[in-house]
Amino acid sequence: xxxxxxxxxxxxxxxxxxxxxxxxxxxxxxxxxxxxxxxxxxxxxxxxxxxxxxxxxxxxxxxxxxxxxxxxxxxxxxxxxxxxxxxxxxxxxxxxxxxxxxxxxxxxxxxxxxxxxxxxxxx
Numbered sequence: 001x002x003x004x005x006x007x008x009x010x011x012x013x014x015x016x017x018x019x020x021x022x023x024x025x026x027x028x029x030x031x032x033x034x035x036x037x038x039x040x041x042x043x044x045x046x047x048x049x050x051x052x053x054x055x056x057x058x059x060x061x062x063x064x065x066x067x068x069x070x071x072x073x074x075x076x077x078x079x080x081x082x083x084x085x086x087x088x089x090x091x092x093x094x095x096x097x098x099x100x101x102x103x104x105x106x107x108x109x110x111x112x113x114x115x116x117x118x119x120x121x122x123x
Contacts, residue, residue: 013039013111023051024102029116038116040067042074042108047101065094065112072108076100086110 009032011017016028016039024046029038048061056062060079067086074086079097086092086108094100102108 009033013037022055025051027116035113036116038112040108040110040112040116042072042102044102044105044107046108047099049099060096061098061100062096063116064096064114065092066114067092067094067110067112070109070111072106073103074100074108074110075103 011030011032013028013030017031018029020027020029024043026041027038028041029036052061053059069086069088069090069092071088075083076086076094077083077099078095085103
């Protein structure tokens with residue numbers, strides 16, 4: 001039996017490898033070998049179809065997300081019509097094919113474990 005040793009990797013979102021700014025948004029990314037984790041901050045008034053769609057040029061967000069919500073609220077609308085709202089303490093899996101918008105006057109802040117490697121970049 002061959003045992004594979006994995007070297008630990010530790011980084012802080014307070015000193016990210018990359019910072020992306022979008023209209024009314026900020027994404028702080030750390031790369032942990034093949035995995036990217038990001039702190040996503042979206043300001044009141046942010047909406048995917050208004051602020052990201054023009055950059056990525058798809059009809060809806062095609063990125064899957066696994067997130068943990070730290071603060072604020074975000075309304076998700078799936079392409080098929082299902083709708084739900086995220087709030088602090090929620091853990092969620094959002095499949096591709098959705099729009100989203102910040103609800104209320106508090107920034108939405110979440111940790112995204114899967115969808116931020118190329119999020120918000122031109123194709």
